[in-house]
Amino acid sequence: MFRRTILLALLVCVSLAAEIRTLTILHTNDVHARLMPLDNHNGGFAYLAAVIRRERAHCTDCILLNAGDLVQGTPVSTIFHGLPVYQIANLFDYSAATLGNHEFDYGWPQVRKFMDTAKYPMVTSNLVNAAGQLFTSKPYAILTVNKLRVAVIGAMTEDLNILSTPKLLEDWHTLPVVETVRKYAAELRSQADLIVLLAHITGPEEQRFLETVPEIPVTVSGHIHSGLAQAMSRDGRVLVRVKGYGEELGRLELKVDTEKKAPASWTWKRIPVDSTKVEPAADVAREVKRWEDEAAVFVDRPLAVSQRRFTKAEVKRMIEQALREETGADFAFMNLGGVRDVVPQGQLLERNIWNIMPFDNRVVVGTFKGRDLPAVVTGGRKVEPDRDYTLAVSDFTAANQSSDENLSATGLKFPNDVGLMRDLLLDWFRKKKVIGD
Numbered sequence: 001m002f003r004r005t006i007l008l009a010l011l012v013c014v015s016l017a018a019e020i021r022t023l024t025i026l027h028t029n030d031v032h033a034r035l036m037p038l039d040n041h042n043g044g045f046a047y048l049a050a051v052i053r054r055e056r057a058h059c060t061d062c063i064l065l066n067a068g069d070l071v072q073g074t075p076v077s078t079i080f081h082g083l084p085v086y087q088i089a090n091l092f093d094y095s096a097a098t099l100g101n102h103e104f105d106y107g108w109p110q111v112r113k114f115m116d117t118a119k120y121p122m123v124t125s126n127l128v129n130a131a132g133q134l135f136t137s138k139p140y141a142i143l144t145v146n147k148l149r150v151a152v153i154g155a156m157t158e159d160l161n162i163l164s165t166p167k168l169l170e171d172w173h174t175l176p177v178v179e180t181v182r183k184y185a186a187e188l189r190s191q192a193d194l195i196v197l198l199a200h201i202t203g204p205e206e207q208r209f210l211e212t213v214p215e216i217p218v219t220v221s222g223h224i225h226s227g228l229a230q231a232m233s234r235d236g237r238v239l240v241r242v243k244g245y246g247e248e249l250g251r252l253e254l255k256v257d258t259e260k261k262a263p264a265s266w267t268w269k270r271i272p273v274d275s276t277k278v279e280p281a282a283d284v285a286r287e288v289k290r291w292e293d294e295a296a297v298f299v300d301r302p303l304a305v306s307q308r309r310f311t312k313a314e315v316k317r318m319i320e321q322a323l324r325e326e327t328g329a330d331f332a333f334m335n336l337g338g339v340r341d342v343v344p345q346g347q348l349l350e351r352n353i354w355n356i357m358p359f360d361n362r363v364v365v366g367t368f369k370g371r372d373l374p375a376v377v378t379g380g381r382k383v384e385p386d387r388d389y390t391l392a393v394s395d396f397t398a399a400n401q402s403s404d405e406n407l408s409a410t411g412l413k414f415p416n417d418v419g420l421m422r423d424l425l426l427d428w429f430r431k432k433k434v435i436g437d
């Protein structure tokens with residue numbers, strides 16, 4: 001009897017301590033400076049803001065997170081080095097965000113400006129310099145919502161070094177992402193009711209977190225631009241990611257067990273941002289127009305006419321042709337991941353080239369013996385092993401030449417810088433006038 005009383009008392013104690021509280025996480029990733037709706041009418045900052053505000057209205061347990069790559073991809077971003085995008089995104093009222101690899105496209109000092117501009121904490125736990133100092137002021141943020149302490153740990157893909165260049169990063173580099181996040185999760189266990197990983201990571205890294213890190217019950221991810229059809233889950237843990245370019249807003253509704261510090265249950269949905277169906281947020285629309293008008297002066301000039309639509313793979317070959325013809329090089333190589341848009345059919349504006357090549361990549365040329373030319377460059381064309389050949393690539397490819405996406409080669413030197421790739425492409429299209437087969 002006595003024993004049973006103790007047992008009962010214990011049960012009462014446990015049930016008093018354990019509580020279920022709700023939390024709603026709204027989230028975006030890879031918005032990539034798409035201030036205006038896409039050709040498919042989805043997205044646009046004013047429409048995304050309207051959807052965010054609608055979802056947040058009367059919500060007492062909502063937070064809004066961004067999983068990186070807010071900038072890069074449109075003329076406003078390229079011309080003004082991303083800063084207007086951060087200014088306008090403040091109107092979304094994010095609760096916290098992490099950095100993406102493309103935040104570094106304008107050099108790391110510019111990312112400091114992004115962090116100064118953002119009116120919300122930016123956290124990346126595994127980005128440090130040679131002295132071991134963290135790039136962001138904190139590795140995580142603790143948000144309080146609906147009487148829950150939610151610790152948001154930021155993380156960056158370990159691929160950062162091959163997705164950027166030494167010139168842009170200098171000595172900033174990633175620490176092993178899983179191990180670093182685990183360390184902070186252990187530290188946060190007593191300070192938070194729920195740990196959320198906000199990560200800009202690759203598919204394999206997402207899998208590693210989900211499958212091997214029980215300390216992380218919830219992950220909001222970014223970097224891959226395609227949204228998940230369904231949330232990924234494993235042993236009660238959940239990972240979500242929406243489509244990039246502001247086409248979707250994610251809404252993850254959690255019932256959090258405050259004793260287990262894990263979701264007791266959850267539901268997730270992807271909310272489309274359809275510019276034909278929502279009223280734009282007027283304050284955001286005003287800012288978007290102001291910056292788009294500024295950029296239009298630079299980019300809305302007729303350039304050439306395209307007789308058909310060219311896919312990204314075709315544009316890659318088109319760029320290689322342009323590099324050869326503009327530089328006189330024997331060979332040229334363009335990495336497919338660096339081709340950011342298609343060539344549409346019809347009248348092309350300079351804007352189209354900015355969309356294809358938003359990066360300020362430079363064209364560099366080197367001279368190599370036939371035997372030293374990477375196979376991906378010669379593409380089966382016969383070369384004489386002892387003859388000298390010239391090869392034109394982007395400085396990004398030169399810096400990351402060893403990766404599969406580039407040359408799978410090492411030690412190739414490209415001493416001759418012939419200028420900005422976008423300028424070279426504009427010049428080539430302008431001279432061609434008509435782009436056919």
Ligand SMILES: [Zn+2]
Nearest residue numbers: 069100101223
């Ligand atoms: Zn990314």
